[in-house]
Amino acid sequence: MGSLFRSEEVCLAQLFLQSASAYSCISELGERGLLEFRDLNPKVSPFQRRFVGEVRRCEEMEKTFTFLQQELRAAGRLPAPCPESPRAPAAREALRVQEQSEQLAQELREVSRSRSSLRDRLRDLRQHLHVLREGQRFTSLPVGPGREPILDPSLHHHLDRKINFVAGVIHPWRVTAFERLLWRACRGYLVASFVEMPEPMEDPATGESITWVIFLISYWGEQIGQKIRKISNCFHCQVYGYPESEASRTEAITRLHGQIQELSVTLEETEKYLAEVLDKVAQVLPTWRVQVQKMKAIYLVLNQCSFDVTKKCLIAEVWCPVRDLTQVQDALRQGSVSGSCFVQRVPTTESPPTLIRTNKFTAGFQSIVDAYGVASYQEVNPAPYAIITFPFIFAIMFGDVGHGLLMFLFALWMVLYEDSPRLRQGTNEIWLTFFEGRYLILLMGAFSIYTGFIYNECFSKATAIFPSAWSVATMANHSSWSSAYLATHPSLTLDPNVTGVFQGPYPFGIDPIWSLATNHLNFLNSFKMKMSVVLGIVHMGFGVMLGVFNHVHFQQRHRLVLEFLPEMIFLLALFGYLVFLIFYKWIKFSAADSRVAPSILIHFIDMFLFTSNAENLPLYPGQVPVQMVLVVLALASVPVLLLGTPLYQWCRQRGLTVGAHDFAEIFMHQAIHTIEYCLGCVSNTASYLRLWALSLAHAQLSEVLWSMVMRNGFVGLSYVGGVVLVPVFAAFAVLTVAILLVMEGLSAFLHALRLHWVEFQNKFYVGAGYKLCPFAFAPDTWE
Amino acid sequence: MTAHSFALPLVLCSAFWGLVGIAAPWFVPKGPNRGVIITMLVTTAVCCYLFWLIAILAQANPLFGPQLKNETIWGGRFLWE
Numbered sequence: 013m014g015s016l017f018r019s020e021e022v023c024l025a026q027l028f029l030q031s032a033s034a035y036s037c038i039s040e041l042g043e044r045g046l047l048e049f050r051d052l053n054p055k056v057s058p059f060q061r062r063f064v065g066e067v068r069r070c071e072e073m074e075k076t077f078t079f080l081q082q083e084l085r086a087a088g089r090l091p092a093p094c095p096e097s098p099r100a101p102a103a104r105e106a107l108r109v110q111e112q113s114e115q116l117a118q119e120l121r122e123v124s125r126s127r128s129s130l131r132d133r134l135r136d137l138r139q140h141l142h143v144l145r146e147g148q149r150f151t152s153l154p155v156g157p158g159r160e161p162i163l164d165p166s167l168h169h170h171l172d173r174k175i176n177f178v179a180g181v182i183h184p185w186r187v188t189a190f191e192r193l194l195w196r197a198c199r200g201y202l203v204a205s206f207v208e209m210p211e212p213m214e215d216p217a218t219g220e221s222i223t224w225v226i227f228l229i230s231y232w233g234e235q236i237g238q239k240i241r242k243i244s245n246c247f248h249c250q251v252y253g254y255p256e257s258e259a260s261r262t263e264a265i266t267r268l269h270g271q272i273q274e275l276s277v278t279l280e281e282t283e284k285y286l287a288e289v290l291d292k293v294a295q296v297l298p299t300w301r302v303q304v305q306k307m308k309a310i311y312l313v314l315n316q317c318s319f320d321v322t323k324k325c326l327i328a329e330v331w332c333p334v335r336d337l338t339q340v341q342d343a344l345r346q347g348s349v350s351g352s353c354f355v356q357r358v359p360t361t362e363s364p365p366t367l368i369r370t371n372k373f374t375a376g377f378q379s380i381v382d383a384y385g386v387a388s389y390q391e392v393n394p395a396p397y398a399i400i401t402f403p404f405i406f407a408i409m410f411g412d413v414g415h416g417l418l419m420f421l422f423a424l425w426m427v428l429y430e431d432s433p434r435l436r437q438g439t440n441e442i443w444l445t446f447f448e449g450r451y452l453i454l455l456m457g458a459f460s461i462y463t464g465f466i467y468n469e470c471f472s473k474a475t476a477i478f479p480s481a482w483s484v485a486t487m488a489n490h491s492s493w494s495s496a497y498l499a500t501h502p503s504l505t506l507d508p509n510v511t512g513v514f515q516g517p518y519p520f521g522i523d524p525i526w527s528l529a530t531n532h533l534n535f536l537n538s539f540k541m542k543m544s545v546v547l548g549i550v551h552m553g554f555g556v557m558l559g560v561f562n563h564v565h566f567q568q569r570h571r572l573v574l575e576f577l578p579e580m581i582f583l584l585a586l587f588g589y590l591v592f593l594i595f596y597k598w599i600k601f602s603a604a605d606s607r608v609a610p611s612i613l614i615h616f617i618d619m620f621l622f623t624s625n626a627e628n629l630p631l632y633p634g635q636v637p638v639q640m641v642l643v644v645l646a647l648a649s650v651p652v653l654l655l656g657t658p659l660y661q662w663c664r665q666r667g668l669t670v671g672a673h674d675f676a677e678i679f680m681h682q683a684i685h686t687i688e689y690c691l692g693c694v695s696n697t698a699s700y701l702r703l704w705a706l707s708l709a710h711a712q713l714s715e716v717l718w719s720m721v722m723r724n725g726f727v728g729l730s731y732v733g734g735v736v737l738v739p740v741f742a743a744f745a746v747l748t749v750a751i752l753l754v755m756e757g758l759s760a761f762l763h764a765l766r767l768h769w770v771e772f773q774n775k776f777y778v779g780a781g782y783k784l785c786p787f788a789f790a791p792d793t794w795e
Numbered sequence: 796m797t798a799h800s801f802a803l804p805l806v807l808c809s810a811f812w813g814l815v816g817i818a819a820p821w822f823v824p825k826g827p828n829r830g831v832i833i834t835m836l837v838t839t840a841v842c843c844y845l846f847w848l849i850a851i852l853a854q855a856n857p858l859f860g861p862q863l864k865n866e867t868i869w870g871g872r873f874l875w876e
Contacts, residue, residue: 016831374831396831400838408846462843466850479797481854482861484871493872498865506860516799517854520808520847529861539853546849595852602856609858 015369016378016396018565019387020333022364022784027328027344029317029353034326037347038310038787039100044343045788047330048365052318061315069110070308076113077301080293083120087286091294097789098299100306109300116293123286130279135213137275139224140252141268143179144261146207147228147254178229178240180251181209187225190247194229197239202231228254306789313787325353331784332357333367363389365784372430374399376452384769385779392561394773401551401772402764403452407459408547409706409760412714414471415752416460423454456761466521467707471748472714474527478518482525486512503530508603536711540704542594548700548771549587552693555775556580562776574656578649579689579775585646587697589639590616596631619643654686655679688774696771702763710756717747801855808847816840 025047029037041047053061061067084091101109182190187206194204205228212221227249229240244251255261317328332340337355344353366387370378378395380402387393410416427450429435438444446453468474487493487506490513498504508514518524522539526532556579563571593612601609614628619639630636658679725740727733773779817840820833863871 371828396834397838399831400835400842404839404842404846463846466846478799481797481799484863484868487860488868488872493868495869495873498869501865503862503864504868505862508857508860513860514857515797517801517804517851519799519804519851521850523854525861525863528867529863531859531862534859535857535861539850542853543846543849547845550845598852598855600856601858603858603860606858 015367016374016393018390018393018561019366019368019781020335022331022367022389023334023337023357024360024362024364025330025332025337025340025355025357027330027340027353027355028323029326029328029344030348030350031324031326033348033350033353034314034317035100035310036102037344037353038313038328039306040343040347041340042306042310042313042787042789043099044339045786046336046340046343047332048784048786049313049316050329050331051316052327052329053316058315062319063311063314066311067308067315069106070304070311073110073113073300073304074308076117077297077304079117080113080120080297083124084290084294084297087290089290089294091297093298098303100310101303106304106307109303112296113300116289120286120289120293123282123289127279127282127286130275130282132216134272134275134279135216136250137268137272139181139209139213139250141265141272142209143181143226143228143252144254144265144268146209146226147177147179148261148265149207150205150228175230175232176237177254177256178231178237178244178251179227179254180244180249181224181226182244182247182249183215184208184223184225186247187227190227190243190249193243194240197243198231198236201233201236202229202240204229309787309789330355331365333784363781365389366781367784368393368395373451376449377402379448380452380765380768382783384773385777386781386783388778388781390565391778391781392558392565392776394558394768394777397554397558398768399455402768403455403459404463405547405551405703405767406456406760406764407463408543408703409763410456410460410710410756411463411467411707412469412471412710412752413461413464413475415714415748415756416457416462416464418457418749418753419453419460419757420457423450423457426450427454456757467711468522468524468527469711469714472711472718474522474524476524478520480523480525481515481518482506482523483513483515486510505531509606514603533708537704537708540707541701544700544703545697546591546594547703548697548767549583549591551700551767551772552696552775553580553583553588555772556583559776570660571657574660575653578653578656581649582646582653582690583693585642585649587693589642590697593631600631615639650686650690653689654683658682692774696774699771700767702767706756706760706763710752710760713756714748714752717744717752721747801851804851808844812840812844812847816844 027037058064081091191204191206194202206225207227209224209226212223214220215222231237231240241251255264313328314326317326319325320327332355337357340355344355345351347353366389368378368387374395377399378393381387381393381395381398407416426435426447430447430450435447438447464470484506487510490510491504493504506513522536526535529535556576559579560572560576563569563576590612593615597610597612608629610629610631612631614625615631615635618624618628620643622640622643624636658675661678662675722740722744725733725737725744728736816837819836823829823832823836
């Protein structure tokens with residue numbers, strides 16, 4: 013099994029890199045992602061490191077790339093992700109990339125600037141045109157009766173008062189305030205008219221499209237004119253010149269038309285050029301970004317190496333899996349020009365990082381083990397067993413064929429379509445969590461179907477795959493249950509003592525008659541509690557046995573006798589005996605002794621207290637002495653566990669000077685371990701009763717959902733009943749998924765996790781390691 | 796309603812899970828995942844067999860019977876059997 017059983021052998025190595033080929037060697041190693049580099053300059057600040065200049069250059073390039081990216085996004089384009097992964101560029105190529113990117117950024121800035129200025133000018137011209145055109149309407153309007161005419165000054169030039177115009181554009185929200193102020197300031201000496209612009213135009217400040225209002229004020233008197241201009245200034249109006257004569261106005265309009273035409277053509281050309289530049293940028297930007305990212309990563313790694321002045325080479329200290337040493341040598345040979353770089357293994361007393369290689373199936377299970385604690389270097393990994401025990405323990409708490417089937421199908425869909433980009437590139441975190449655990453959910457669903465069959469529950473209904481073993485007819489005949497008798501007795505019990513009523517155990521699972529019984533919880537509770545205790549003790553015993561592999565691997569065989577043996581004796585003598593009692597009672601006691609059947613619980617308590625209860629018959633002859641022996645055995649193993657290993661270690665090191673507090677520490681550690689183990693055995697066994705509790709909760713919830721929701725859909729047998737059934741089923745389905753699948757599923761998942769992390773791993777797992785994080789170029793996820 | 800033997804399911808189930816847990820590991824093809832697959836087969840066999848065994852043993856010698864409502868008894872007696 014190699015890798016999944018325990019972590020791989022990892023060694024400390026030194027790389028000797030010639031200065032000239034250091035960059036390409038690290039690039040080669042980064043492409044393969046094998047080694048973890050250690051920082052040999054931890055006390056040096058980032059600004060004083062060797063390659064800080066190169067790193068800064070990379071960061072400048074990244075700034076330029078950010079600007080280009082923003083421009084692309086503003087223009088509404090998204091650069092495609094880089095299809096294949098380009099290698100990190102050499103120094104000359106990096107220079108070229110830098111120059112080109114800066115040049116493109118400069119061009120882009122200039123073109124954008126000229127485009128915006130052209131746009132402003134065009135808008136100005138168009139506003140002027142509109143003002144002239146709309147003003148034309150007022151000045152050439154026929155004078156209606158009762159309306160204050162806006163006099164055309166050319167007709168009334170003989171008047172000594174000269175009429176002037178102020179024309180401009182104002183924001184629509186300011187019109188009323190403007191009018192009011194004008195009226196108050198220059199009452200009677202002006203005529204103002206407002207009209208909306210026929211088409212909306214862009215507001216230069218905010219960029220949104222507004223329908224401006226054109227105003228034309230005719231006034232006489234120079235001071236009035238100044239006042240009006242000051243007021244228009246205050247209101248941020250754009251004022252345009254309004255020629256007095258009709259002819260000059262038409263001429264201005266034609267002139268403006270021409271100017272607008274020219275400007276539009278120029279603007280179009282500019283936009284085309286801008287699009288070309290953006291195209292070029294979109295083409296090269298993804299590749300550049302990946303290249304510069306890799307370059308920066310390489311320089312950051314090179315900053316961690318130390319420079320040996322005498323040999324003029326860089327020395328890097330790495331954690332390397334022993335299996336990959338030849339590959340590393342290969343990579344160095346490829347990266348260096350003259351094959352002058354090499355790797356050398358160095359011995360170390362430090363604990364290496366843990367490396368456990370996983371594939372897409374085992375990765376999910378390894379991650380739930382790692383979530384609690386990464387395995388210490390080369391200790392036994394609980395993951396390969398958790399692949400099955402975790403879904404199984406989940407399924408004990410979740411057992412229902414229907415729910416398990418739904419879960420299984422959901423996971424199957426995810427697994428079959430796991431390569432589709434739509435599933436892989438989802439951004440929703442919760443979806444990604446479910447997707448990462450698709451194999452886990454698949455197994456959980458499969459085992460839930462199995463336990464559902466054993467519990468005989470399918471959406472809370474029992475199925476009679478085999479006919480039930482309990483015969484109602486026989487009991488009815490034996491006790492003469494006539495219809496009249498039944499009418500007066502609301503509930504009656506079948507008695508297995510009567511021959512023919514009980515005809516053998518149901519071959520696969522729980523008998524379906526129990527789902528019809530009102531006392532079904534009496535039976536199920538007893539069954540599930542005993543099942544939880546049995547499975548819990550088996551699980552914990554398995555955990556203790558896994559510790560053997562650790563003792564053997566780390567050359568601590570004394571612990572086999574001084575720790576493993578007392579632990580096993582304690583567990584088996586007390587709780588293994590409990591399992592025996594459970595099985596013995598199931599086999600030996602039947603309905604004939606149901607009145608005097610002994611209580612295992614009372615016997616177990618009496619065993620510890622060395623008392624006996626007269627009403628509680630023994631299960632087998634000689635039970636009391638046997639139990640006494642077992643308790644004594646278990647109690648005797650406690651001091652062995654407590655003192656065995658420390659004394660052994662003390663004896664072995666008697667010649668050497670071992671400080672008193674060292675021994676005290678070992679002794680303290682062992683005392684804690686002993687107390688934790690012995691008390692833990694009791695409390696953890698009880699903790700496994702959550703298997704019973706959660707499966708009871710699940711069963712009750714689904715029964716409630718059925719009887720209170722779905723059953724109401726079956727009230728009518730008519731066509732109307734058929735229609736009513738549809739919304740009732742919809743409600744049932746939604747509640748099933750939301751409460752029973754999601755909520756109960758998460759709950760059972762959590763409890764199964766807890767049982768593994770605490771009750772199971774407590775017995776052998778240390779989990780104090782750290783993961784090997786190899787230097788590799790991560791895929792570009794920068795948005 | 797019908798008699799069920801105890802021995803037959805015991806033999807059949809033990810044989811089935813014995814096949815899965817003891818015989819099948821010999822036929823797993825060699826490859827990097829051989830160890831994981833064997834561990835999975837054995838663990839599955841042990842877990843599932845133990846669970847089934849507990850279920851059937853708990854019902855082998857029942858100390859009390861089901862308490863049924865009178866309607867259920869009537870239905871079971873006169874309609875079912």
